[in-house]
Amino acid sequence: xxxxxxxxxxxxxxxxxxxxxxxxxxxxxxxxxxxxxxxxxxxxxxxxxxxxxxxxxxxxxxxxxxxxxxxxxxxxxxxxxxxxxxxxxxxxxxxxxxxxxxxxxxxxxxxxxxxxxxxxxxxxxxxxxxxxxxxxxxxxxxxxxxxxxxxxxxxxxxxxxxxxxxxxxxxxxxxxxxxxxxxxxxxxxxxxxxxxxxxxxxxxxxxxxxxxxxxxxxxxxxxxxxxxxxxxxxxxxxxxxxxxxxxxxxxxxxxxxxxxxxxxxxxxxxxxxxxxxxxxxxxxxxxxxxxxxxxxxxxxxxxxxxxxxxxxxxxxxxxxxxxxxxxxxxxxxxxxxxxxxxxxxxxxxxxxxxxxxxxxxxxxxxxxxxxxxxxxxxxxxxxxxxxxxxxxxxxxxxxxxxxxxxxxxxxxxxxxxxxxxxxxxxxxxxxxxxxxxxxxxxxxxxxxxxxxxxxxxxxx
Numbered sequence: 001x002x003x004x005x006x007x008x009x010x011x012x013x014x015x016x017x018x019x020x021x022x023x024x025x026x027x028x029x030x031x032x033x034x035x036x037x038x039x040x041x042x043x044x045x046x047x048x049x050x051x052x053x054x055x056x057x058x059x060x061x062x063x064x065x066x067x068x069x070x071x072x073x074x075x076x077x078x079x080x081x082x083x084x085x086x087x088x089x090x091x092x093x094x095x096x097x098x099x100x101x102x103x104x105x106x107x108x109x110x111x112x113x114x115x116x117x118x119x120x121x122x123x124x125x126x127x128x129x130x131x132x133x134x135x136x137x138x139x140x141x142x143x144x145x146x147x148x149x150x151x152x153x154x155x156x157x158x159x160x161x162x163x164x165x166x167x168x169x170x171x172x173x174x175x176x177x178x179x180x181x182x183x184x185x186x187x188x189x190x191x192x193x194x195x196x197x198x199x200x201x202x203x204x205x206x207x208x209x210x211x212x213x214x215x216x217x218x219x220x221x222x223x224x225x226x227x228x229x230x231x232x233x234x235x236x237x238x239x240x241x242x243x244x245x246x247x248x249x250x251x252x253x254x255x256x257x258x259x260x261x262x263x264x265x266x267x268x269x270x271x272x273x274x275x276x277x278x279x280x281x282x283x284x285x286x287x288x289x290x291x292x293x294x295x296x297x298x299x300x301x302x303x304x305x306x307x308x309x310x311x312x313x314x315x316x317x318x319x320x321x322x323x324x325x326x327x328x329x330x331x332x333x334x335x336x337x338x339x340x341x342x343x344x345x346x347x348x349x350x351x352x353x354x355x356x357x358x359x360x361x362x363x364x365x366x367x368x369x370x371x372x373x374x375x376x377x378x379x380x381x382x383x384x385x386x387x388x389x390x391x392x393x394x395x396x397x398x399x400x401x402x403x404x405x406x407x408x409x410x411x412x413x414x415x416x417x418x419x420x421x422x423x424x425x426x427x428x429x430x431x432x433x434x435x436x437x438x439x440x441x442x443x444x445x446x447x448x449x450x451x452x453x454x455x456x457x458x459x460x
Contacts, residue, residue, distance in 0.1 A: 008176075015226045017158050018213050021301050022234030024161040025209025027168070028108055028298030032115075032291045034203050036265025039258040042199035047246045049199035054239035056200075056408070059401035060368040061235045062391045063375040065228035068214045069389040070095060070378070072223040075312025076214035077371045082316060084374040084381070088431065093370055094313045095427040096363040099281040101212070101306035102340055103360045105299055106347035109135040112295035115390050119288040122281065135348050142300050143341040146307060148330045157256035157304070160297040165241070167290035171270055171283075172244045173209070177250025178273040201361075201411035206242065208364045210234050211371075214307035232391035267291075293343070303340065310336035318434070358416040359423070365409040366420075372398040372405075 013021075038046035067080040075082070079092035113135035115306040120127055122362075145156060189195055213230045217223045245266065249258055252407070253269040267287045275284025311333035314323025327334035371392070375398050378385065391397050 001027075002282045013216065013220045015221075015230055016127055017155065018216070018220045018226055018230035019163040019233045019237075020158040020297075021216065021304065022230060023165070023237055024157050024297035024379055025162065025212050025272070025301035025305070026207055026234065026238040027161070028111070028206075028209070028294050030203070030206035031168070031242060031245055032266045032287070034206055035246055036258050036261045038199045038203050038246075039250065039255055039265070040127045041202060042195045043186070043255050043259075044201055044250055045188050045193070046183040047184075047243060048187075048205075049196050049203055049251065050152045050206075050242050050246055051239070052196065053200050053207050054235070054242070056204070056401070056404040057210070057235055057239075059397045059404065060372055061210055061231050062397045063372050063401060064211055064214050065231045065389050066387055066391050067191065067371070067375055067378070068217055068231065069224045070385050070387045072217050072227065073338070074212050074218045075217060076217075076309065076372075077367055078309055078312055079214075079217075080374045080378070081370055082312075084377040085370075086272040087318065089370070090316075090373050090433050091313070091318045092424065092427065093367060094309055094318060095430075096424070097367055098306055098309045098313070099423060100360045100363045101302045101309065102344045105139065105302040105340075105344045106300035106307060107360075108134075108295050108302065109344070109348050112135035112138050112292065112299060115288060115291040115295055119285070119292050122288060132348060136345060138296060138299060139303070139341060139344055139348065142296075143337060143344075146300075146303050147332055147334055147337045149332065149357050156267055157297055157300050160293050160300070164290050164293040164297060168241055168245060171266070171287065171290075172241075172248055174274050174283075175248030175252055175269070176244075179226045182253065183251050197411060201408050203407055204271070205233050205361045205364070207235070207238065208361075209301060211368075212301050215305040215308035224388045245312075253404040254364065278321075279312070303337070303344070305343070306340040307333050310340055318431070320434070341385060359416050359419050361446075362409060362412045362416050362420050365405045365412075368405045369402050369409075372401040 013166050035046070038049055042049050043212075064077070071080055071083050073079040074096065075094070078090060078097055081093040082090035105449060110132070113131035113133075116130050116134055117127055117212045210231050213220075213227060213234065217227050220226050249266055249269045253261070253265065254274050257268070267284045270283035270287045272283075274286065276282055277286055280289060310319060311322045312324070313319040314321055314325070316324070323333070323336045323339060325335065326332065375391070376395060379394070
């Protein structure tokens with residue numbers, strides 16, 4: 001196995017590929033399982049909760065866009081915080097973002113397995129073995145793809161994301177003809193407008209994938225322009241798709257029906273108004289098919305993102321240096337991909353997913369706070385830094401991003417906060433261990449005496 005430590009990643013992803021990385025991560029299983037749960041919490045006003053979360057997301061997305069255009073380096077939020085703050089702060093940012101992507105990958109792998117088994121059983125076929133076996137297999141296949149080719153994994157992400165957008169487009173097209181606005185009356189539940197905040201906290205995780213685009217900055221063509229465009233495009237497309245899907249779901253199945261359906265709300269809504277399709281079958285079968293594609297594209301996106309954060313930290317010597325090297329033949333962060341996959345596979349098998357899902361949400365919110373602080377600090381420290389994209393109405397968006405992300409973080413339970421402190425303490429131990437090794441004197445290499453060579457004078 002050979003590596004090259006000085007190579008730079010090849011820019012093999014276009015604007016469409018980069019945009020699909022963000023959309024693929026954001027339109028994952030969440031759109032299928034969270035809609036019913038959000039309606040159960042906030043009634044018809046769930047659509048407003050999704051819209052407000054889109055606004056909160058945009059504040060931080062603008063900060064990512066400016067930082068990516070000014071600091072075009074792999075690693076996303078970690079790379080920006082490394083530029084703005086001290087090494088320990090940057091380590092905390094990278095450590096938590098790496099963890100967030102990995103556990104998100106475990107969530108998506110298990111979601112893929114459940115949807116895949118359910119989809120196959122629609123046709124009367126019972127797959128052997130437990131669903132977790134299919135979750136592990138999905139991680140192994142995508143890791144192999146990412147380990148050997150960035151271009152192939154990016155291309156696959158684009159194709160899969162386009163397929164699921166097409167499926168949701170069919171759902172929306174049929175649903176708009178059947179939806180009724182009368183289902184939105186009353187708009188707020190008996191608890192009033194205050195019920196929006198828990199619904200926003202529940203669904204905010206659905207809008208956290210755009211930052212993955214910034215983790216592959218060096219692998220995108222013309223990143224100073226394409227990364228900000230891809231981030232904002234992915235957020236815009238995702239918010240529009242979510243609002244249309246939620247509108248159709250509420251407008252066709254109604255608040256009581258959606259709240260009672262829970263995690264299968266979209267499939268049950270589809271069953272009511274979609275026709276039967278050749279080969280695939282009913283509307284519910286089509287939605288199950290879309291859920292399979294959604295979870296697999298989200299999983300691929302976080303496999304890409306987690307490995308690039310580990311790669312960036314390895315290149316900065318904040319994790320073992322082997323993680324920061326590219327494979328000489330494949331041009332991919334081979335070791336970083338394998339290391340991220342190893343932890344992801346472990347999480348699939350042993351981690352209590354619901355709790356760790358909350359932990360991932362909390363780390364994302366705190367990470368976004370630090371990124372918004374970073375854009376303010378870099379503006380002050382480096383006012384002349386070239387910024388092809390600048391935040392409009394600065395500094396209002398990053399300040400609103402800080403306030404809103406902190407506010408949503410307060411709605412996460414105390415146990416999750418305690419677990420977060422535990423993971424940070426473990427990270428602190430890793431950081432001190434690595435720093436200690438760096439300070440240890442390296443063994444003195446035996447000096448090799450150069451032989452005395454006498455060069456005879458040239459003679460005419």
